Amino acid sequence: xxxxxxxxxxxxxxxxxxxxxxxxxxxxxxxxxxxxxxxxxxxxxxxxxxxxxxxxxxxxxxxxxxxxxxxxxxxxxxxxxxxxxxxxxxxxxxxxxxxxxxxxxxxxxxxxxxxxxxxxxxxxxxxxxxxxxxxxxxxxxxxxxxxxxxxxxxxxxxxxxxxxxxxxxxxxxxxxxxxxxxxxxx
Numbered sequence: 001x002x003x004x005x006x007x008x009x010x011x012x013x014x015x016x017x018x019x020x021x022x023x024x025x026x027x028x029x030x031x032x033x034x035x036x037x038x039x040x041x042x043x044x045x046x047x048x049x050x051x052x053x054x055x056x057x058x059x060x061x062x063x064x065x066x067x068x069x070x071x072x073x074x075x076x077x078x079x080x081x082x083x084x085x086x087x088x089x090x091x092x093x094x095x096x097x098x099x100x101x102x103x104x105x106x107x108x109x110x111x112x113x114x115x116x117x118x119x120x121x122x123x124x125x126x127x128x129x130x131x132x133x134x135x136x137x138x139x140x141x142x143x144x145x146x147x148x149x150x151x152x153x154x155x156x157x158x159x160x161x162x163x164x165x166x167x168x169x170x171x172x173x174x175x176x177x178x179x180x181x182x183x184x185x186x
Contacts, residue, residue, distance in 0.1 A: 022162045022184050026159055026160075028154060029154050030163075032150055032151075032154065033101070036115070039099075057126045058126060069128070098118065106164070106166065107169065109155065111160075113151070116148045119147035119151060120144070123145055130144075158181055158184070161183060161184040165180075170183060
């Protein structure tokens with residue numbers, strides 16, 4: 001039986017396994033933010049911002065015979081058709097905000113859940129669930145499914161608890177403190 005006097009003292013400068021996991025999660029969060037930033041950069045290109053590619057991205061409904069999926073894709077095609085440029089700029093702004101939130105760890109809980117929901121929207125609308133009707137011989141579910149699980153994984157890994165703006169924001173948000181990750185206990 002070990003007593004406090006016989007237990008090994010922590011080594012100065014050592015980091016607990018919990019903090020190592022949180023630091024690894026923070027690195028994954030930042031790298032994922034860079035991936036979102038690259039994706040957002042493509043959305044700011046003239047072809048997308050001016051709505052020139054939306055017909056291709058959201059025009060898959062004609063190929064779909066499954067009624068509920070056809071209606072879902074048709075809904076998003078109609079919404080984007082009202083104002084293609086506004087829809088495109090809105091998409092670019094959302095992706096940019098997600099990238100910044102991930103990189104800086106600001107409002108992490110909101111960003112993790114919001115990016116999972118947004119990624120589901122991309123997967124279900126622009127990617128058409130990435131099912132075989134999109135292209136014969138398709139062999140994967142598309143990149144947005146990975147974004148969904150990465151976002152949720154970062155949320156459950158508390159990736160906003162260290163190396164983030166949330167360490168300053170969360171205590172100051174009052175009733176809205178749930179939007180930011182709780183700072184890790186030192």
